[in-house]
Amino acid sequence: MEESRIAFLRRMIASPSPSGFEQRVQQVIREEVQQYTDELRTDVHGNMIAALNPTGHPRVMLTAHCDELGFLVRYIDDSGFIYFATIGGYDPATLPGTRVQIYTDTGPILGVIGRKPVHLLESDERGKAPKLKELWIDIGASSKKEAQELVAIGSIATRAAQLEPLRGDLVVSRALDDKSGVFTVVEAMRRIHQQREKLKAGVFFVSAVQEEVGLRGAHTSAFGVDPLMAVAVDVTYTSDHPQTSKQEIGEIKLNGGPVITIGGRINPHVYQMLLTAADEAGIAYQIDPQASGTGTDTDVIQVARAGVATGLVSIPCRYLHTGSEIVSLKDIDEIADVLSRFVLALDEQTNVIP
Ligand SMILES: [Zn+2]
Numbered sequence: 506m507e508e509s510r511i512a513f514l515r516r517m518i519a520s521p522s523p524s525g526f527e528q529r530v531q532q533v534i535r536e537e538v539q540q541y542t543d544e545l546r547t548d549v550h551g552n553m554i555a556a557l558n559p560t561g562h563p564r565v566m567l568t569a570h571c572d573e574l575g576f577l578v579r580y581i582d583d584s585g586f587i588y589f590a591t592i593g594g595y596d597p598a599t600l601p602g603t604r605v606q607i608y609t610d611t612g613p614i615l616g617v618i619g620r621k622p623v624h625l626l627e628s629d630e631r632g633k634a635p636k637l638k639e640l641w642i643d644i645g646a647s648s649k650k651e652a653q654e655l656v657a658i659g660s661i662a663t664r665a666a667q668l669e670p671l672r673g674d675l676v677v678s679r680a681l682d683d684k685s686g687v688f689t690v691v692e693a694m695r696r697i698h699q700q701r702e703k704l705k706a707g708v709f710f711v712s713a714v715q716e717e718v719g720l721r722g723a724h725t726s727a728f729g730v731d732p733l734m735a736v737a738v739d740v741t742y743t744s745d746h747p748q749t750s751k752q753e754i755g756e757i758k759l760n761g762g763p764v765i766t767i768g769g770r771i772n773p774h775v776y777q778m779l780l781t782a783a784d785e786a787g788i789a790y791q792i793d794p795q796a797s798g799t800g801t802d803t804d805v806i807q808v809a810r811a812g813v814a815t816g817l818v819s820i821p822c823r824y825l826h827t828g829s830e831i832v833s834l835k836d837i838d839e840i841a842d843v844l845s846r847f848v849l850a851l852d853e854q855t856n857v858i859p
Pocket of ligand 1: 717826
C-alpha cells in the first residue's frame, strides 16, 4: 500500500481518542473523507456520518469505531504521582513500565506507568498481575504543585506507542483497534467514489464513538442513519500464535485475508453477498462462526429500529488491547476491495429478507 495512504492511518494513531474524547481523531477523519463523500455531519454523541449518494437505494451503513482505550486523570498525590481511571478493557499485566502521553492544553506530556520493582514484591504478589490501584503515572514532577501546573484533573492519556512497520505487510501500534478499521472503511469509500457512476446505493460511513465502553455510538448512529443494511469493520483475535486454541476459536491468521462472520447476528444474504464479492475479486477469506454475540458494533446495529441486515468483516489482529497490536496492510487492502465491490453490487432489487 502506498505511503501516502498509510500517512492517514499514522495521523489517526497520532490523534488520541479514548472513548468519550474522540473529537481530535474525528477531525482528522473528516478532513480525509470529505474528498470522497457528498455530505458530512456529526451527531450529538460525536459520531461522524459521511454520506455518498445519500438519496440512493438501498441505504447501506459502513462503520468502524474511532475510539481507543485510554486513561483519565483522577488524583495527584503530594509527591506529584498521578492516579488514573482506565477507559476500556485493559489487562493490568500489560501496564507497568508503559510510556504514556497525557494530553494537555499546551501539548502532550510524557509519563510512565509506575509499579514497585520486582525486588520489593511480597511473595504472594510475585507472578501476579498488579491491581490498577497499585499503579500510577510518573511524569518526573517532584511535587503535587509542579504536577498540578502541568496536568489538570480530568485530563486524558493514552499509551505513547505510535505506528511502526514490523515486517513485510505487518504494522504495529497501539489503537489499531479500531483505527485500522476506520482506515479500511475510508479506503473503501475512496474506491466507491472513484467508480461512483456505477453506484446505486446510498452509502453512509459512520466513524462511531464509545465502542470500547458499550457499543454506544453504533447504537445511536444506526437509529439516526436508518439503514436497510450495515457492515461493521473491526479487528479480531487470531489463533496463529502460542497459547490460543483453534479448537476453541477456529483458524484465524494474520495475512489470511478478510475474516467474515456467520451466525445469528449476521443477515444470511449480506453474508453471501460479502463472500460473492471476495470470490469475484479472487480474494481468499476466513470464516468466523459466532454462535451468539460478536462483541462488536454489529450486535447493536442488528436490533436498531425494526432491524438492520448486518454483516461483520474483521481484520486479523494479534495482541489486542496492548500497546503493540499487529495487523497486516494486505488484509486491510483486501477488505477495502471486498467492501467496495459489495456496495457497488447493491441496487433496488437487493433482497435482505431471509
Ligand atoms: Zn477493542
